[in-house]
Amino acid sequence: MDEAHQSESVSTQSPDGVFDDDDETGLAPAIPAATLVIFHEDENGSAPPRILMVRRAATMAFAAGAAVFPGGRVDDDDHELGAMLADSHGMELPDAAARVAAIRETLEETGLAVGLAHDGDSRQLASMRRALLEEMPFSKAIEHYGARLMLDALTPFSRWRPNFAHSRVFDTRFYLARLTGPLPDHDVVLAENSDLFWLSASDAVEQAAAGALHMIFPTRRNLERLAQYSNFAEAHESTRFYPSRRITPFIVERDGTQHLCIRDDCGYPVTSEILGSVMRD
Numbered sequence: 001m002d003e004a005h006q007s008e009s010v011s012t013q014s015p016d017g018v019f020d021d022d023d024e025t026g027l028a029p030a031i032p033a034a035t036l037v038i039f040h041e042d043e044n045g046s047a048p049p050r051i052l053m054v055r056r057a058a059t060m061a062f063a064a065g066a067a068v069f070p071g072g073r074v075d076d077d078d079h080e081l082g083a084m085l086a087d088s089h090g091m092e093l094p095d096a097a098a099r100v101a102a103i104r105e106t107l108e109e110t111g112l113a114v115g116l117a118h119d120g121d122s123r124q125l126a127s128m129r130r131a132l133l134e135e136m137p138f139s140k141a142i143e144h145y146g147a148r149l150m151l152d153a154l155t156p157f158s159r160w161r162p163n164f165a166h167s168r169v170f171d172t173r174f175y176l177a178r179l180t181g182p183l184p185d186h187d188v189v190l191a192e193n194s195d196l197f198w199l200s201a202s203d204a205v206e207q208a209a210a211g212a213l214h215m216i217f218p219t220r221r222n223l224e225r226l227a228q229y230s231n232f233a234e235a236h237e238s239t240r241f242y243p244s245r246r247i248t249p250f251i252v253e254r255d256g257t258q259h260l261c262i263r264d265d266c267g268y269p270v271t272s273e274i275l276g277s278v279m280r281d
Contacts, residue, residue: 027161027163027248028162028163028164028169029169030161030162030169030170030171031073031074031168031169031170031171032073032074032094032097032098032101032170032171032173033071033072033073033074033098033101033170033171033172033173034071034072034074034098034099034101034102034105034172034173034174034175035068035069035070035071035072035102035105035172035173035174035175036069036070036071036102036103036105036106036114036154036174036175036176036177037051037069037157037174037175037176037177037222037226038051038052038069038070038106038112038114038177038178038179039051039176039177039178039179039231039232039235040052040178040179040180040183040198041178041179041180041231041232042180043180043181048200048202048230048231049200049231049232050198050199050200051069051198051199051200051201051204051223051226052069052070052110052112052196052197052198053067053068053069053196053197053198053199053204054067054068054069054070054109054110054188054192054193054195054196054197055067055068055193055194055195055196055197056068056192056193056194065194065214066214066215066216066219067204067208067213067214067215067219068215068216068219069174069219069222070102070105070106070109070110071101071102071105071106071109071172072101072105072108072109073101073170074097074098074100074101075101077137077138077139078097078098078100078101078104078138079093079097080139081096081097081100081138081139081142081149082094082095082096082097082098082099082100083096083097085100085149085151089151089152091151094173095156095173096151098173098175099115099151099154099175100138100149100151102115102154102173102175103115103116103149103151103154104132104138107125107128107129107132108129108132108133108189109188109189109192109193110186110187110188110189110196111125111126111129111184111185111186111187112179112184112186113125113147113184114153114154114177114179115149115150115151115153115154115177116147116148116149116150117147117148117150118145118146118147118148119146120145120146122184122185124145125145125184126185127145128141128144128145128147131144131145133189153177154175154176154177155175155176155177155236155239156173156174156175156239156243156244157174157175157176157222157235157239157244158173158174158222158225158244158245158247158266159171159172159173159174159244159245159246159247160172160174160218160246160247160249161246161247161248162248162249163248172218173244174222174244176232176235176236176239178232178236200227201223201224201226201227201229202227204223204227205220205223205224205227208220208223216278217249217260217273217278218247220273221262221268221270221271224268224269224270225267225268225269228267228269238267241267242265242266242267245263245266247262247263247266248262249261249262250262251275252272257274257275258274258275258276259272259273259274259275260272260273260274260275260278
């Protein structure tokens with residue numbers, strides 16, 4: 001992780017200025033990953049949208065006990081599917097593969113088919129989910145169950161790529177998606193997560209501040225950003241003004257206290273936190 005010593009009045013920007021592309025020069029190795037921020041809205045918009053979160057099992061090596069969005073690493077089969085779909089969708093391969101991973105991980109972790117069309121009923125979807133959990137490749141499951149990927153149902157929101165000397169560094173792409181009407185059946189996979197729940201972004205921020213929810217740094221910053229929007233349409237529209245760009249947190253010392261900071265041009269209302277208060281994974 002890069003360190004910088006600047007006064008409070010100096011704009012907090014990464015010392016090396018490397019943000020926006022896939023150039024890994026000088027960065028710690030990272031595992032490609034993807035996560036999905038799912039908005040559930042009433043069809044008439046009468047209530048604030050709720051966002052799906054899962055609580056990581058206490059036994060997990062990464063972010064144990066933390067509230068996070070569904071997601072996980074991009075595997076080789078995701079890359080193969082992404083390579084098949086990238087050109088026809090006008091996407092770069094890393095983006096397409098990450099969207100595939102976000103769709104797959106959400107189905108595995110929650111049972112929700114977001115960005116995935118299928119001709120069967122809920123029982124067939126449950127069978128597909130079981131096959132994935134039993135390690136059937138996603139490409140084989142899609143073929144076997146007659147499903148279709150809809151990568152355009154996901155909107156790129158942000159990308160977080162730390163540069164830590166750590167055993168697990170994830171280059172995570174965050175996507176937005178929307179559900180309306182009655183929720184289909186869904187539940188949590190207890191092997192990875194201990195709980196699944198819906199709440200508004202503002203409620204999540206309040207619970208994190210009160211200590212009722214534990215969150216790693218990127219999750220909390222993204223919820224603070226999402227809490228600015230009253231519905232999915234506003235969140236989606238924000239990506240026109242703040243397109244997904246690589247964010248690499250860095251350290252700034254202010255009045256003798258170290259702060260973990262992010263770039264200040266990506267739409268985040270909070271761009272720093274005292275390092276000692278940041279949840280360690």
